[in-house]
Amino acid sequence: MNIEVNEHTVAPQREVFADKDTLTRTVASRLLQVLRRTIEADGSAHVSLTGGGAGIGTLSAVAEMLRENAETQLDWSAVHFWWGDERLLPARDPERNDQQARSALLDFLVAEHDLPEENIHAAPTSEDAANPTAAAQIYAQQLQAFSAEEGVVVPGSQKVLRLPVFAVMLLGVGPDGHINSLFPGKSSLAVSEVTTVGEEDSPKPPPQRVSLTFDAIHTAQRVWTVVAGEDKAEAVRLAFEPGTPTADIPAKNARGASETIWHIDQPAAAGLA
Ligand SMILES: O=C1O[C@H](COP(=O)(O)O)[C@@H](O)[C@H](O)[C@H]1O
Numbered sequence: 001m002n003i004e005v006n007e008h009t010v011a012p013q014r015e016v017f018a019d020k021d022t023l024t025r026t027v028a029s030r031l032l033q034v035l036r037r038t039i040e041a042d043g044s045a046h047v048s049l050t051g052g053g054a055g056i057g058t059l060s061a062v063a064e065m066l067r068e069n070a071e072t073q074l075d076w077s078a079v080h081f082w083w084g085d086e087r088l089l090p091a092r093d094p095e096r097n098d099q100q101a102r103s104a105l106l107d108f109l110v111a112e113h114d115l116p117e118e119n120i121h122a123a124p125t126s127e128d129a130a131n132p133t134a135a136a137q138i139y140a141q142q143l144q145a146f147s148a149e150e151g152v153v154v155p156g157s158q159k160v161l162r163l164p165v166f167a168v169m170l171l172g173v174g175p176d177g178h179i180n181s182l183f184p185g186k187s188s189l190a191v192s193e194v195t196t197v198g199e200e201d202s203p204k205p206p207p208q209r210v211s212l213t214f215d216a217i218h219t220a221q222r223v224w225t226v227v228a229g230e231d232k233a234e235a236v237r238l239a240f241e242p243g244t245p246t247a248d249i250p251a252k253n254a255r256g257a258s259e260t261i262w263h264i265d266q267p268a269a270a271g272l273a
Pocket residue numbers: 050051052053054055085086087097171172173174175179180181204
């Protein structure tokens with residue numbers, strides 16, 4: 001399978017941090033700044049969240065900063081949360097990315113900062129959808145309901161997708177180089193012109209998942225990877241090595257329409273020159 005990197009998106013910058021804590025606190029602070037600026041400019045802001053250690057760590061860091069400093073407050077009623085991928089499990093299952101995000105930050109925002117429940121756009125659960133394909137269709141409809149009428153053009157193409165414009169899309173990177181639930185060698189990598197795709201057989205449990213596609217990722221204004229830990233070092237090295245096929249390391253194609261930043265801690269950056 002040959003998957004082309006979308007060269008019309010922005011090539012990645014990378015920033016290396018001493019440790020995961022420094023990384024997550026820096027990204028949390030930048031996220032708050034971008035949300036504030038986007039709300040000022042557009043009246044609302046959409047953000048796509050990720051699961052995984054550094055992704056959830058970033059949300060915990062946002063919560064910590066809000067508890068520490070009233071200066072960081074913003075109008076949370078104007079912020080909408082989505083997910084780049086989700087595990088097809090029952091609603092309250094602790095393995096769901098949305099449940100982990102709720103524990104780290106979202107429940108706190110609802111309770112203390114007037115985030116409306118309806119701004120939390122969880123992907124379908126296994127109670128909502130019988131299989132990943134059905135879940136992908138339902139999630140696509142949820143996204144479409146928040147699309148501008150004219151849709152969003154995938155950079156460098158005539159493809160128009162119906163989804164909100166994400167001010168920021170956070171992405172974790174697995175040790176195998178996966179992002180969202182786009183795993184190496186899977187047919188989901190080649191799915192285009194739609195926003196979502198189902199995965200029946202993820203190599204990382206649980207097997208059934210729903211994910212945004214590469215095309216959907218490329219419409220995000222800012223794509224920020226958050227990568228921590230020595231088990232990610234080989235995936236990070238390969239992602240920045242010119243000849244690596246995207247089908248082997250999907251994270252190579254983690255690129256945004258106006259900004260792409262890899263936030264990497266020292267252990268994960270060990271293989272970089
Ligand atoms: O399964 C998933 O894994 C990735 C990365 O997780 P990590 O624990 O290796 O950091 C995550 O980004 C994705 O959202 C999640 O569903």
